[in-house]
Amino acid sequence: MSNHPLLFFLHIPKTAGTSVNTVAKIEYVKKQRYPWDNVKWIDKTVKFDVQDERLGNSIKLVKGHFPVGIHEGIKIPFEYTTFLRDPIKRANSHFRQLYRMSNSLLSDELQEHGFDFVLEKYKNFAFSNLQSRLLAGGLPHEEISPDCLFEKARNNFDKFFPLFGLMERFDESILMMKDRYHWRYPPYYSVLNSVTEREATELDLSSIQSRLKEMNQIDQLLYDYAKERFDQINYIEENRLKNFRRGLKVFRVIHKGYLAFRPNA
Numbered sequence: 001m002s003n004h005p006l007l008f009f010l011h012i013p014k015t016a017g018t019s020v021n022t023v024a025k026i027e028y029v030k031k032q033r034y035p036w037d038n039v040k041w042i043d044k045t046v047k048f049d050v051q052d053e054r055l056g057n058s059i060k061l062v063k064g065h066f067p068v069g070i071h072e073g074i075k076i077p078f079e080y081t082t083f084l085r086d087p088i089k090r091a092n093s094h095f096r097q098l099y100r101m102s103n104s105l106l107s108d109e110l111q112e113h114g115f116d117f118v119l120e121k122y123k124n125f126a127f128s129n130l131q132s133r134l135l136a137g138g139l140p141h142e143e144i145s146p147d148c149l150f151e152k153a154r155n156n157f158d159k160f161f162p163l164f165g166l167m168e169r170f171d172e173s174i175l176m177m178k179d180r181y182h183w184r185y186p187p188y189y190s191v192l193n194s195v196t197e198r199e200a201t202e203l204d205l206s207s208i209q210s211r212l213k214e215m216n217q218i219d220q221l222l223y224d225y226a227k228e229r230f231d232q233i234n235y236i237e238e239n240r241l242k243n244f245r246r247g248l249k250v251f252r253v254i255h256k257g258y259l260a261f262r263p264n265a
Contacts, residue, residue: 003182006055007078008079010065010135012084012090012130013126015083019189023174023183028061033059033063048062048070048071056078066134067135067136068136068156079161081161085167087219090131091127091212091216092205095203096205119212124142124143128216129216129217129218130219131222132150132218149218154222157225163233169230171248175240175244188255189251
């Protein structure tokens with residue numbers, strides 16, 4: 001890990017980022033992690049400090065919600081990684097998350113104005129091609145033509161992401177990350193911040209599925225492209241996967257007890 005380029009982990013909302021955070025907290029001590037917060041993601045006037053002397057020295061990992069491009073001007077070796085997810089599943093999960101957040105207006109707006117209003121208001125921020133927007137390097141609320149969006153996202157994806165993960169193939173992804181980034185410990189993780197069965201049934205999203213498909217056509221193209229790339233780079237053998245999953249079961253039992261004892265850990 002000490003000789004690896006500075007790593008930017010681009011956390012796209014609802015793509016298993018909190019599970020990756022479990023791994024990061026085990027692998028990187030606090031002074032090695034540089035969280036880049038959600039507020040800065042949507043404010044273009046706030047710049048990432050590429051002159052920070054800690055980058056590449058004590059800081060090994062920059063993680064958070066940000067678009068590709070915060071590295072501009074950096075003078076040390078770096079690379080990005082991220083997890084992508086089936087676009088419709090991601091949008092549905094994001095909708096439910098915003099609906100249940102105490103500081104979100106979406107729940108009240110949905111009851112007062114309905115689905116069409118909410119989808120339109122939050123489309124560029126949450127529900128329309130968000131994965132492509134962040135990889136393309138533009139802020140989520142910026143308008144961009146579909147062809148240009150896909151081209152920019154794919155070009156950045158190929159240029160800056162030598163390795164990435166797919167949420168639907170998480171275990172294989174995290175094992176390849178362990179190898180590439182020279183992680184010392186098994187990358188065991190807990191499933192956190194996921195939608196519960198009760199939460200999934202209390203909000204019926206069936207009426208907006210066709211609309212979400214229309215709103216995420218570029219993300220679908222990008223995801224299909226990513227799946228092809230993933231199949232080309234995936235080298236994890238079945239036996240290694242089975243052994244990892246056996247250890248993962250034990251870790252989750254232990255980690256569940258740990259979180260019960262220290263819920264804010």
